[in-house]
Amino acid sequence: MKNFKYLFLGAILSSASLFAQLKPVQYKDETQILNGLAIKPSKASAQKPGILVLPAWKGIDPHAKTTATDLANLGYYAFVADIYGEGNYPQTTAEAGKIAGFYKKNTDLYQKRIELALEQLIQSGANPDNIAVIGFCFGGTGALEAARDHLKVKGVVSFHGGLGKDANRAVTPITTKVLVCHGADDPFESKEEVAAFQQEMRDAKADWEMVYYANAVHSFTDPDAGNDNSKGAAYNEKAAKRSFEHLKLFLNEVLKK
Template sequence: MAIRTRTVEYQGPGGPFEGVFVWDDALSGPRPGVIVFHNVMGLKAFDVDKATELAGLGYVAFAADMYGKGKRPIDRDAAFMLGNDARSDRRVLQERLLATLATIRAQPETDAAHIAAIGFCFGGTCVLDLARAGADVDGVVSFHGVYDRPPFANADPIRAKVLVLHGWDDPFCPPAATVDLAAELTESKADWQIHAYGHTGHAFTSPTASGPGLAYQPDADRRSWLAMRNFLDELWG
């Protein structure tokens, strides 16, 4: 195994953007690609580490940038300002998502016919909006995402399979919001699953999570990553 990385600059509304592409150059030929969408704190080592784990499983991965080249918030206030700006126009956000999809698809190591996306917190919104847009991806996985739907119609049907990995005590998405998401995905004819973890709040995959309703939960972290692996195996096994 020889994990390699390269920085990739790409264009989209509000760009340029700059993400990190990760692959194992001990493997030959194109292989399925997975986009990793960051949480509200922006692109950082955590996201590149997740992309590296995916490359170690035999995929190629792209740690995406949703804020813009050089926009790496250093504190929570700056991060929420960038996150709120990115969410302020969901059609523009979807255009950014589609630009990111085109970027991973264009990499020579990627099997362009087999793409999935995973996302954490704000990145969970990103993967759900990618699916809602009718993007040509095989599947999306939301880790402790935010579920509010855009103020316009979804693609009908949503073609991507959807896996939602959810902390049942998440204050940002209480049970009613989770039930609403299930109804929305059913209405849009998506193939969906929701796995809920008891006694678990928001940001359960982040060892540094702190604040009201935010806490790392090692069991949910381990179980959710395994659920994602099984989901990808089912897509492409």
Template sequence: MEKFQKVIHERIIHHEHTGTKLESVLVLPQGTGPFPTILLIHEYTGLNEPTLEHARRLSRAGYAVFAADFYGPDNRPQNVDEANKFHRVFRDDRLLMRERAKAFFEALIAQQEVDITRIAGLGFSFGGGAVLELARCVDQGNINSESALIGAISVYGYLDTTHPAERGRIKAEVITIHVENDPVVPEKHAEMFTNEMDEAEVEWSMIRFNNVQHGFANPDNPEFDSNRAEEAWDIILKALKEWF
């Protein structure tokens, strides 16, 4: 169990990407920083209370957390149909997903409380896929050369991509938690991802969860399983402690 600290501040970060206004949330632990930082990306339902609770949990463990707002305040899903519509834009255009994820990384490293040499990505479902796309591209463009994505954790995230990583491109350690027999992330995608990571010579691992369903770590999901969610959190927090 993580060592709990009092969260002292949450700040909305106003930024934009390709003309879309975004309102991400920076959650800070007690202290002055700079802090090791987690870029947290939400499930397809958007930046909502379960995601913010994830951020607060990480912050109580001593991390600054940049909870990304992938859709923006004008596109907050009000129901499943809207969530399907908004997330499909990015799922069907992985280069756009990468560019938006990279925009969050750039906004994150501009925050004075962040230790830009100690950053990890964490995402669930849609967010897991976005974090993996970020890992595939984070050293491209004009991002601060001192910044570093040390690790990327995907929890039942999308494993397929239209643009597999080139050899040596991914510098971060990659951890994926994959649900067996997941209709959202089928086994053929897990096989494709395995081949991609091996060919790209990435330091990576896949931890398979069986007898559980996609969405098991989200309290708002009917498939929520508190015991298995805690297993996943143990993996997440152990990895972060080792990286930082």
């Protein structure tokens, strides 16, 4: 089983060689310094499709980096967003929960950070008319916010992301295509919240799809999440592989290559 957990994202490589092509990019939200990562496709196409990667609640992690690298190997420009900014990176789960919760409540600030990262993706070479947003956990929530806020993207993909939104927020038509990859046993999303999200998609007349993965809980795509489902968050190799295949199908549909 040596290094088997990283099969979700492609060939098995050492961390150093895997992330070698990722270029640090410093940008700003007014005075707040942000530190993202950009990577160009191994073989660029004329359509220059781009994908923004929104990390989980602890910020840019190995999983986000590996995802961006894997997408570049598939022919996409990719950019890993820094939502929190320099000096605000959480060191513990308690800190992560607090700062992620802040952005979930202040969605306008979250959406602004997503827009700034999209600008960096475009500056790196991606076609502004050929972009998708994907995210994991907290980042999955951000991907859905990109659709709700009508950002100029062709599609969004949420992996085990938070689905809820303030019920007082108006539901407006969503033209961006939406894919949600969801653990069938995820304890952090109630039946009521799932039902409310699905109704929101219907009311918004969205082109949406929600795929459930058996025996999968929260964080099922992250190899560093452990393998104990009883904790509510755990890696599931089969669900990770399947969801990545669903991602590829979705991207082939919504982005030109």
